[in-house]
Amino acid sequence: MALRFDTLLDLLAHGFDTVIDVRSPAEYAEDHVPGAINLPVLDNEERARVGTIYVQQSPFLARKIGAALVFQNAARHIAGPLAHHEGGWRPLVYCWRGGQRSGSFGWMLREIGWRAEVVEGGYRSYRRLVHASLYAGRVPHRLILLDGFTGTAKTELLGLVAARGGQVIDLEGLARHRGSLLGAMPGGQPDQKAFETDLAVALSRLDPARPVLVEAESNKVGDILIPPAMWAAMKAAPRIEVAAPVESRARYLARAYDDILSDDEGLKEKLSYLRRLRGGEVVDGWFALIDEGRRVDLTRALAEQHYDPAYAKSRATIGADVLAEVAVPDLETGSLDAAAAQIRAIMERGPD
Numbered sequence: 001m002a003l004r005f006d007t008l009l010d011l012l013a014h015g016f017d018t019v020i021d022v023r024s025p026a027e028y029a030e031d032h033v034p035g036a037i038n039l040p041v042l043d044n045e046e047r048a049r050v051g052t053i054y055v056q057q058s059p060f061l062a063r064k065i066g067a068a069l070v071f072q073n074a075a076r077h078i079a080g081p082l083a084h085h086e087g088g089w090r091p092l093v094y095c096w097r098g099g100q101r102s103g104s105f106g107w108m109l110r111e112i113g114w115r116a117e118v119v120e121g122g123y124r125s126y127r128r129l130v131h132a133s134l135y136a137g138r139v140p141h142r143l144i145l146l147d148g149f150t151g152t153a154k155t156e157l158l159g160l161v162a163a164r165g166g167q168v169i170d171l172e173g174l175a176r177h178r179g180s181l182l183g184a185m186p187g188g189q190p191d192q193k194a195f196e197t198d199l200a201v202a203l204s205r206l207d208p209a210r211p212v213l214v215e216a217e218s219n220k221v222g223d224i225l226i227p228p229a230m231w232a233a234m235k236a237a238p239r240i241e242v243a244a245p246v247e248s249r250a251r252y253l254a255r256a257y258d259d260i261l262s263d264d265e266g267l268k269e270k271l272s273y274l275r276r277l278r279g280g281e282v283v284d285g286w287f288a289l290i291d292e293g294r295r296v297d298l299t300r301a302l303a304e305q306h307y308d309p310a311y312a313k314s315r316a317t318i319g320a321d322v323l324a325e326v327a328v329p330d331l332e333t334g335s336l337d338a339a340a341a342q343i344r345a346i347m348e349r350g351p352d
């Protein structure tokens with residue numbers, strides 16, 4: 001049987017015991033329904049081989065060879081990772097478009113006696129629901145931007161506000177990037193589709209009647225694009241501005257970017273791309289600070305000579321009215337806790 005889901009919320013609240021993605025590992029790695037396990041009925045090489053036979057030899061031959069591989073792999077899954085399930089188990093199965101891969105596997109599971117059903121339209125129908133929530137219409141949530149110069153601990157403040165019960169979307173966390181030239185994180189960024197899945201799911205779990213705090217970003221976080229509906233909501237959102245002395249910001253950046261600052265040659269390579277924008281003399285000055293091991297002086301120079309001018313230029317493109325300014329004198333634990341409490345109160349109060 002094939003189940004149709006008309007909204008993302010309906011699919012996320014599917015009620016099945018297990019969601020099984022039978023696509024190849026490469027398809028699954030790009031993006032998948034949240035919580036789905038990957039039990040491929042054709043692996044990457046098998047899928048490529050069957051596709052080649054379909055195009056170069058015969059569709060019938062491709063279906064015959066593909067069917068044999070599908071049932072061989074399905075048998076291994078049933079004898080292996082699925083062997084412990086009892087008769088009342090209810091799995092929901094999907095493939096790329098709700099076709100032969102999920103249909104064959106779902107049929108086999110039902111023949112055993114399990115209450116398996118297949119997603120109508122497969123992953124493509126799920127992807128359409130995600131796309132509709134982020135590209136069409138509008139985000140129903142009331143966003144408030146957390147704004148401020150680089151090094152004002154905005155990401156840490158998001159977590160502290162969330163710990164106090166505030167609704168938060170951490171775009172940098174979802175994109176696995178700190179949103180600047182030096183913002184790369186170990187492991188790299190997710191695929192754009194996977195980011196959009198995580199963002200759509202995160203939004204779906206929040207109450208549209210309550211405000212949602214989001215860090216002010218450009219329309220890209222690293223290589224990840226902010227989808228249009230989210231970006232439009234961010235551009236229209238009021239801001240809470242965090243302010244801190246440059247010395248405090250420099251010390252905070254030196255701690256927060258320790259992994260990047262510890263690699264002198266890698267750091268120089270990244271900063272060398274700014275020669276055209278900031279000039280050779282400025283970049284050479286940064287290199288000298290790197291060679292001398294003066295990390296706090298370096299982060300202060302980067303703030304004053306690169307990040308702050310870039311921020312001042314771009315801030316007019318995002319965010320509407322300023323709700324309040326929150327001053328954080330030293331960016332230490334006690335001051336950040338106090339700032340988070342203040343931000344939480346401003347969110348709930350709303351515009352004066």
